[in-house]
Amino acid sequence: MSEVMTDKVLLQVNDLTKFYPIQQGLSRRAAGTVHAVDSVSFEVKQGECLGLVGESGCGKTTVARCILKLIEPTSGQITLHAPQTDLEITTADGKEVRQLRRWLQMIFQDPFASLDPRWTVGNIIAEPLIAQGISRREAEQRVAEVLPLAGLGTHFSNRYPHELSGGERQRVGIARAIVVNPLLIVADEPVSALDVSVRAQIVNLLLELQERLGLSYIFIAHDLSIVKHISDRIGVMYLGQIVEIGSRDQVFTQLMHPYTEALLMSVLTPVPDERGISYVLEGDVPSPINPPTGCRFASRCRFAQAQCREQSPDLRDMGGGHLVRCHFAGELELIRAN
Ligand SMILES: Nc1ncnc2c1ncn2[C@@H]1O[C@H](COP(=O)(O)OP(=O)(O)OP(=O)(O)O)[C@@H](O)[C@H]1O
Numbered sequence: 293m294s295e296v297m298t299d300k301v302l303l304q305v306n307d308l309t310k311f312y313p314i315q316q317g318l319s320r321r322a323a324g325t326v327h328a329v330d331s332v333s334f335e336v337k338q339g340e341c342l343g344l345v346g347e348s349g350c351g352k353t354t355v356a357r358c359i360l361k362l363i364e365p366t367s368g369q370i371t372l373h374a375p376q377t378d379l380e381i382t383t384a385d386g387k388e389v390r391q392l393r394r395w396l397q398m399i400f401q402d403p404f405a406s407l408d409p410r411w412t413v414g415n416i417i418a419e420p421l422i423a424q425g426i427s428r429r430e431a432e433q434r435v436a437e438v439l440p441l442a443g444l445g446t447h448f449s450n451r452y453p454h455e456l457s458g459g460e461r462q463r464v465g466i467a468r469a470i471v472v473n474p475l476l477i478v479a480d481e482p483v484s485a486l487d488v489s490v491r492a493q494i495v496n497l498l499l500e501l502q503e504r505l506g507l508s509y510i511f512i513a514h515d516l517s518i519v520k521h522i523s524d525r526i527g528v529m530y531l532g533q534i535v536e537i538g539s540r541d542q543v544f545t546q547l548m549h550p551y552t553e554a555l556l557m558s559v560l561t562p563v564p565d566e567r568g569i570s571y572v573l574e575g576d577v578p579s580p581i582n583p584p585t586g587c588r589f590a591s592r593c594r595f596a597q598a599q600c601r602e603q604s605p606d607l608r609d610m611g612g613g614h615l616v617r618c619h620f621a622g623e624l625e626l627i628r629a630n
C-alpha cells in the first residue's frame with residue numbers, strides 16, 4: 293500500500309455509462325448502440341493508485357475521458373471531493389471546469405503525439421500554468437522546479453520534443469501533469485509505448501512522485517503485470533463493465549473471476565501448463581454493439597454454464613470491499629498468483 297494513502301474518498305464514480313449510437317447509410321438511420329462503458333462505479337481515495345486493466349476496447353479510455361470531462365457521459369455521476377468544495381464533473385461549467393483542470397491532470401500513452409513538436413519543453417510544461425492565469429515569470433520558475441522532480445535537468449527546458457528519447461518525452465508529459473499541483477492524475481497506458489527497458493523507470497518515477505506529492509492516480513493498462521507494483525487497488529474491466537475490483541492482494545492472490553484468472557495467467561504462463569490447459573484468452577472480445585444478455589464473458593469462459601448465458605450476474609461484495617461479477621464467485625477453482 294502506498295504510504296500516502298488515506299481513507300478520504302477523493303473521486304467517486306457512480307453508474308457511469310457511455311453509449312455511442314451507430315448510424316448507417318446515407319439517411320444515418322440508427323443501427324445499434326456501442327456500450328463503451330456500462331454502469332461503472334468505483335472510488336479513488338486520496339493518495340491511492342487505482343489500476344484499471346482489461347483488453348483493448350473494454351472502455352478504459354472512455355472512463356478516463358469522462359473523468360477528465362473530455363467527453364460527456366450518457367448518464368452517471370462523477371464527483372471530485374476537492375479541498376473545501378465538491379465538484380460534480382459531469383455538470384460542471386465555467387469556473388468549475390477551470391478548477392477541474394487544476395485538480396485533474398492526464399498522462400497520455402504516446403508522449404510524442406501528445407507534445408506539440410513546435411513548442412520547447414519549457415513552454416509545453418508551462419502551458420497548464422498559463423491556462424490557469426499564472427504569469428510567465430512565475431511559470432518559468434515553477435518549470436525549473438518540476439524538471440528535476442521528473443528526473444530532467446533544467447537545460448531540457450530549451451529542447452524540442454524531437455530532441456528527446458521516448459523515456460525523456462514521457463518525463464516531460466509527467467512534468468506537465470504535476471506542474472499545477474493536481475490531486476489526481478489519470479495515466480492512460482503511460483508506459484505501453486515505451487521500450488521495455490525504460491518502463492520500470494517511469495513507473496518508479498510515478499511511485500516516487502506519489503509519495504512526495506501525495507498524489508492519487510488512476511493507472512490504465514492492458515495487463516496486470518504493469519499495474520502490480522503501483523496499484524493499491526485494481527479494477528478489471530470487460531466489455532464496458534467492471535468484473536472484479538479489490539485490493540492488489542484480492543485481485544492477485546484471492547481473485548474470483550475467471551477473466552481475471554485469464555489475464556493473470558496470460559502474463560505468467562504464455563504456454564499451456566502440464567495438464568495442457570491454456571489460459572491465454574482465445575477468441576476476441578465480443579462486439580460491444582448491443583452486447584448479449586447474460587454474462588458478457590460467458591462466450592470465452594471455461595466454467596460457463598447455461599445460467600451464465602441467460603442471466604447477467606451482478607457485481608457482488610465478496611467481503612472486504614472485494615467485488616466480483618460472476619454467478620459462481622467463490623465456488624470456482626481458479627489459479628492464483630503467489
Ligand atoms: N467516438 C466513438 N464512437 C463510437 N464508438 C466509440 C467511440 N470511442 C470509443 N468507442 C468504442 O467504445 C469502446 C471502448 O473504447 P475505449 O477506447 O474506451 O477502449 P480501451 O479499453 O481504452 O481500449 P484500448 O486498450 O485499445 O485503448 C470500443 O468498442 C470503441 O470502439
Ligand SMILES: [Mg+2]
Nearest residue numbers: 352353354480
Ligand atoms: Mg484506451
